[in-house]
Amino acid sequence: MSVAPVGGRGATAPSVGDGVRAVLFDMDGTLVETEEYWGEAMFELAASLGGQMSPEARAATVGTSMRRAMQVLHADLGVHRTEAQLLADAGWIEDRVAVLMSGGGIPWRPGARELLAAVREAGPATALVTTTPRRLAALVLASITADLGADPFDVTVCGDEVPARKPDPAPYLQAAAALGVDPAGCVVIEDSLVGVTAGLAAGMAVLGVPALQPVPPTPGLTLRGTLVGVGPAELDEVLAAGPARAVPGR
Structure with missing residues (x-):
């Protein structure tokens, strides 16, 4: 588990706004072009x-x-x-x-670098939750860390470190437990249907940015074309629209 600060992150992990305690990022296709x-x-x-x-x-x-x-x-x-x-x-x-x-720097998905830096600056806990095994995720983490100057994740959960993989909620629940954060205060960012399903099943609000496969609208899910223009304020809106805060009839 890394606790290295990025961009002025403090010792505590306050919310982004009115309740976001942690942001949990998928890796392949969400943060990076892998x-x-x-x-x-x-x-x-x-x-x-x-x-x-x-x-x-x-x-x-x-x-x-x-x-x-x-x-x-x-x-x-x-x-x-x-x-x-x-x-x-x-x-x-x-x-x-x-x-x-291993052939060179791994490119970011549009808007991903800016969002990750903004989240770290704002202060909530962060986790990388990927189906990719540790030995491959480590290559991506090295690229991300080299670009940002420090490891931006408090917790990293890989596909070979969980009792069940996405679409099971186990990876996201494991990350939330490691962070000490209630799932209701988490925002998951995903690009795939199985990842979105896992996040929603964990009781978390989900921001979906599908690329290679369609993701249908679902209660608790906010869909966007890319992460460009997404920042702390937008994550507050995602949390407000999430399953833990959904208002019946809306």
């Missing part, structure tokens, strides 16, 4: 298996576990793989993504 690495690796694996992954199948893998992603890929190609082969394919994908991520 989904393209996963896509490139899966397209390469599909070619090695003698096929071509469809755009629809690729979109269906966004935010999912590696096991689920491999099941989608194999079904899309119409190939049968044993359990050992599935695990080998998943390992190949992770190794290939590690190589791609």
Whole structure:
């Protein structure tokens, strides 16, 4: 767990406005442009298996576990793989993504860097909650930390450190518990349907910024095209619209 200050963050974690105690960020496709690495690796694996992954199948893998992603890929190609082969394919994908991520600075999603810096300046607790395993998340964290000058997250929860992965609420509940924050005071920022589902199931307000797959309107969810222009005031509005504060009939 990192407690390194960024941009004047104090010793305590006050709310952004009237109640935001913590902001929990997804990683791939939300904060950084890493989904393209996963896509490139899966397209390469599909070619090695003698096929071509469809755009629809690729979109269906966004935010999912590696096991689920491999099941989608194999079904899309119409190939049968044993359990050992599935695990080998998943390992190949992770190794290939590690190589791609190591090729240089990892680009931010539009508005993400500015929002993360503004949240740290405002003072609430922050967490990174990702389905990506620790060994790959560490590469992204190193890039983010190098850019910002310090690790901006109080807590980091990775996909290989939780009892169940998104869309289960376990990762977000684990992060909130580690921060010592009530889920009702948390805002989750996600790009995928499984991530949005996990955040809402955890009883948190969710800001959705879908990119590669559509996310339908849902009570407690605020949708935006990008994070450009999103700051502390907008996160207050997301929390107010969240499930813990929803007003019946509105």
